[in-house]
Amino acid sequence: MKAIIVEDKEYIRKGLLNLLSGIDAEVEVIGECESVQEAVIVTKTCKPELVFLDINLSDGTAFDFLDQLETIDFKIIFITAYEEYALKALKIGAVDYLLKPVDVEELKTALQKVAKLSADDQKHQIAKAKQVFTNEANHIILSFHDSYQVINLDELIYCESDKGYTTFYCGDGKKHLVSKTLKDFEDRLLEANFQRPHQSFMINMKFVDKYDKAGTIYLKTEQKFRFLHERKNLFFLRYSIGIRGKKS
Secondary structure, X not given: OEEEEEOOOHHHHHHHHXXXXXXXXXXXXXXXXXXXXHHHHHHHHHXXXXXXXXXXXXXEEHHHHHHOOOOOOOEEEEEEOOOXXXXXXXXXXXXXXXXXXXXXXXXXXHHHHHHOOOHHHHHHHHHHHHHXXXXXXXXEEEEOOOOEEEEEOOOEEEXXXXXXXXXXXXXXXXEEXXXXXXXXXXXXXXXXXXXXEEOOEEEEHHHEEEEOOOOEEEEOOOOEEEOOHHHHHHHHHHHXXXXXXXXX
């Protein structure tokens, strides 16, 4: 396959070239790009069959590049420096990604997978990847030893952390235990209208029924929690803002 590398860091491009030259893969790199603008021009000119595509580029994202093409008639292997939860979605389907620094065995696996990928399957997976990456899909991806679990944040009631593990409690009664701390998920959950009134748990504000001045939060699903005194005022403020926002 004729390939191009779209990556804004030269040492990553060179490292990938070295790995490709050292494995038994029928891949010929015919171009290198470091920006969305360059990638669009080179792709239209060279018509590659495979693109190694960095998620975050100097002037935009991989999806900004793809949106500027009339058709996507080449295979894609995404590259990223961050093992973000959203990007785990890429491995749920057929589209793969490589984590920087690129590992040679991961590279071999990605090439084998993409070689078997049909054009229709790839279009579907790219659409899903874009949806997840841009947060249009309101979910989070949990990574386990041999699988990934998709959690709909609208149905996630609360998360509880204990000794380096976090349990996710969902509205369907299922719970999922992962070997990561709550801190690892905090930023993403705060974006989705969760609050952390205590260091041990985060709750989905849409499930809050009431709270009292003594420091207890009651959920519509009948769970109740105590929050830390120093976090009480902040919780009250965010809760009241959320309620006013819904009414307006």
